[in-house]
Amino acid sequence: MSSREKYVFYKDRQEWDDVNPIPQDDGGRNIVNIAYSEEFVDAHDYFRAALMKDERTWEYRRRIIEEISPDLNGEMRFVGGLIEDYSKNYQLWHHRQWVVEKLSQQNQNNSSFITHLSSEELDFVGSVISDDPKNYHAWQHRRWIVTFFNVPVKTELAFTEQTLSSDVYNNSAWNHRYYIVMCDEGLSSTVLQREIDFVQRRISFAPNNESSWNYFYGLLMPIVRGKKHIHNSSFKLLVDQNSNIKQNIMSDLQIMQKFAEKLVASDQIAGDCLAPLSFLVEVYADCLESYFTEKSGSTCETHSSLNAVGVTSDDSNNASSDPKEIFDRAVNLCERLAREVDRVRANYWQYRARQLMCFAKKVNLIPEITIP
Template identity: 35%
Template sequence: MSDSSDENDSQYVLYRDRPEWKNVTPLKQDDADEPVVAIDYTEAFVDCFDYFRAILKNKEISERALELTQTAAHLNPANYTVWQYRRDILKGLDKDLNEELDYIETVILKQTKNYQVWHHRKVIVEWLKDPSKEKYLTEAVLTKDAKNYHAWQHRQWVIKTFKLFDGELDYVDCLITDDVRNNSAWNQRYFIINNTTGFTEEVLKREIDYTLLHIKIVTENESAWNYLRGLLLHAKEGLSKNKRVSDFCEELYASGNRSPFLLAVIVDMCCEVASDGAGDTRYTVERAKELCGELMTKYDKVRANYWQHMIETMDNVGKKGTEDEGSSVN
């Protein structure tokens, strides 16, 4: 489909000057007598949407209406009504939906962060029941913007809906290798495992080793630390009792590393041990409070209020522990 909707093109003809539209009375936008903010639309925009409102009111299903929606979408690609009506016309005319896929691909590559264009694509793919081009398209977008939320959302939808999990971990690994801080790639890794093998003991061991290796590369990488926390939610032993993780953290701490994410994990280990009332003796209420103080004053000042809250929380945990000991003696 050619795009004849460029209002800056010297060849562009307003709809009111097109012979094939003479039988349509344009419908003006109702902005009331005294609009609070009068929008300064271009002449082409006003002309196009006056005719769009007219055919929408008349529910016209025709080739010219389809062409008009293309112009309207070009002028305002975020307009939900335009895309919905375009889908109604496509169905009404029984159009070749593969052509529509080609068209919306060109639009998406220019409007990669527009929800409506991705939604239109999703509906067309659902109608066709053909996801064969979707991973390629999302990869093209992610090559330019590896953290594009809309592309990732569409990719997850198509992978889960059509069971296209094969090769996805390898793809994600390439993205993490290129940028270890790519939070979207870490999230996709979790998504794939959670929807395929699940976090079995074998998978957890592999993923913990993988994550610790990447934390070593960049210790102040919140994405990898968050992924590690997510993994340990599935581990039977919890956060503090996984010897591989606790030893790794202690070795990192002993080396002089003071990444706020490392310190935060150690604080959580202390909280876990204090709450359980038993565990690794390295993780105490006193140590947690000391680390919270350092985070609050030196390593994570932005979240000072949170760390102050954690100190108060640990105080309460400590008091409860003392009361419990007293009760057991009595």
């Protein structure tokens, strides 16, 4: 008898009689329908039903805990043991947060207990991150701990520095550090200069690390909304878009331009890397937009970050500020990326070159031409 003949569908198994299967919802407008096997459909329909029950089970457990008021330290050990085996189960992390909140409420007048609980949570999540350095749920829990317990900034800066020393490519660590610096510490002049030095050293060590280049960009190109700096995580389109460019931002852009150009010119590996070259394209694009924004008299109420930290004119004068030269460099880089460095995305870089040409024509930087 074949294995197929031996298979018993879940819908035919007596022990699953009380479970109502949940079919997959593919939306009904698929271009191509996937030909799932009957066994696959049957198993996953019952899997979805069981998953929903398990989600409700955690809420049910919390209600029981509320009612009988057991030892919450025991509950911490229980959920901690489960997380050690299933560290990517978001329900477990959510339940642990709930238990931590309850313990804190019960001991809100005991400062030594709260300090100990905070330290234990940092140690626990630190051990999970040590085993799985890019575990999204663990990093989210650490961010929650920092906010809930008002963990000192220096503690988290040291933790991210240690993590990045082990793996400079860990985007989760860069993201955590960014939140700590921007949201908790505040981007003062001293902090900004410290972080610029920090990220530039890491970039020089691993020039093809997109995470560190993004961090560098995020430090110097925040946008202003209300009273908070918010990271402009998507690079700005150049055509027909109202951008929130900082007044006198050119000095900030030129420090990025100078650093990237110097690294690309002096480091053979960096000169052939996608990350620094694509970074330069975006900086060149921002330089052009900033130049013509300032020229037209647009203003934005914020400070020029690098002027505030004392970057002298000599530091940025080596970076070209001539818009035509910047335009030529940007287009040439797009062409090189499409032709040599990033041929998989050749169409994208050709599109970026056309964007730049459209913008240049719009501001009369180049004569009227037919955009290919």
